Amino acid sequence: MSMDNLKISPALEKYMTKEYRDLVERGPYGKQKKVSEMGTFKEIIEEHPMCAGCAMTLFIRLTMIGLPNPEHTILVGTAGCGRLALSQTSIPFIYGNYGDTNAVASGLKRGLEMRFPEQPKDVVVMAGDGGLADIGFSTVLHSWFRKEKFTTIMLDNEVYGNTGGQESGMTQRGAILKMAPKGKKYEKMDMLGLAKTANVPYIVRMTVTNPTRVASVVRKAVLIAREIGPTFIQAYTSCNIEYAIPTPKVIDDAKSLEAERYGFQEFISDEAKAFLESIEPKKAKATKSTEA
């Protein structure tokens, strides 16, 4: 947005709430904040109606810090837990229909590129495993095949959390959940493999255990999407309610899953790597060293 839009009209200053003034004066607009600075600036998301201890909420909070230009970002979501927090962000959020995220984002991004040829506008899809791998599968895959320039972030809690705990395509085989009363009979969908098949230039699998890395990956994903093509982050963001994880154990659960089957993986194409090196030589080297 124009930085003029941020500023409060002097005549209205005394009527604006403290929260709003903080957002303008101490928000992350126009400057890249770091995870280590949390607590010293006004975050893009603060209040939310998510469950206590929700890993997804932490992940979303870190994602907002990673956005390179929140003042020029539009979020797209769909039904699911994530949108309850995303709709509370101080970034425009589109809450569309079921499974439509990557189609909406395709039209949105192209429309914005047409209207703002000189100003990059970042589009970021954040939706659940059900929203992206099941009902939104077609729009996700086609947006990748079309090389649409936006980031897709899957909040993978391996269950339909918001509707009360039904099995999803991303649920592990054997898990007993609603609509899979005898245990899920087939494997967790390989969305990372599908992203590779579609030649997505930046693909990451991660959890919330390393906050700095979450912000860093999001930043890279958004920058690469801006210039090169679609990017995909698949993040394990457990549902402590449906999987009965005690609230204080949420991060322990993420750590054990990370060790067991959800380890950090980062795939970056040569073109995307060269692009990152061209804009941030030091950080791109760090990327190289963490590649799985």
Place this chain on the structure above:
Amino acid sequence: MSEGAGVEVKSTSAGAGVVKDSETSEAAGQKVVTPEYMFFEAPRERAFITGSEAAKEAIRRANVDVAISYPITPQSETMQQVGALWAEGYVKEYYRGEEEIGVMSAIAGSSRAGARSLTATAGPGLMRGMEVVASWPGGRMPIVLLIMCRVINAPLSIQPDNAELAYLINTGNIVFHAENQQDFFDYTLKAFIISERPEVTLPVAVAVDGFFVTHARGYVMMPSKDIKLPPRDPYHEAVPVMDNENPPARLSRDAPIQKSNFISYHVHASWQQEVWAAVERSRKYIDMYMGGLVEIVNPDADTIVIASGSAVSQSREAVRQAEEDLGERIGLIKVRSLRPFPTKELREACKNAKRIIVPEFNCVGWLYRDVAAALYGHSKAEIIPGPRVFGGISLPTEMILQYIFPDKKFIF
């Protein structure tokens, strides 16, 4: 809108000395004119073209930013011709989507980005995309959707039949029903302007009966292709566009129906009331640009035929035959706008009518239901449901005459 000559020179970066290939420079050379000039003042020439070509020519002059296509008979020809317009530079962005849910969603995205957005579909495609189409009005998205009506029910058929409009008219979309190629050209152009008026800010669907109009030629009076409508102004609409050029308020453009509580019920209810109020506010522009929601022929007749779409053409011919061959003056009301529905116009026009015939190209009789509901308690006329044809069957004028003159025998 300005009362002036109507021609405004578009400021363009392409100077007079820039050499471009002929097709591109032709598109770049289009001048922006006022809607009034485009609709009423620009000199027009007659062309003999199909309905699909009429749509293409309207879109060429509509200053469209984003068009997204997906093939389905009998619509495919229109959106592939829009692709040709994109290749020639008349449309700024274009692609073939994955299927109709994807297309209707992507068009919603481009509209929210502030771009003038267009798509077209037919029958099963509309039904597939309906979840999304039904959500456009609540998102207050200016969009133009062209619908080439075809069979939606089994057995599978590609033939003309407009049963698909039965639910569409109850979604908050503005819906026009074009009778012929000329209507399809005019309504499409006017739909963009009506859709984007600040007090309307709603999608407009322009329906036409497949094949009868899309694949048949008719005379169309068209202004020159070197003029186009003014661009969309997304900062003068009912809701903010999602371009992040707004203050950093916690802005979810959709109504905040996030919870099941009394506030959310009221938000939803008042939001939908406002959508339908906006539908009603479009009347002013339909009157101004389209000559009203209805066209009335022989308003004082005892028997009146009320129809929309291709059924109007057949009814027009039946009315002519009744007068010339049988010496009876029969009334005809063409319904141009299905939403907003011309309730007050019908009540006024039908107050002395004794019999009303409602011919339709579908098996459910959605127009009959609307006519009966509008006239209940306001007319003593007997309202006759039919004649109806569907599945691709044509509507012979004799079939309409049989309903008008039940005591006579017509062969069809």
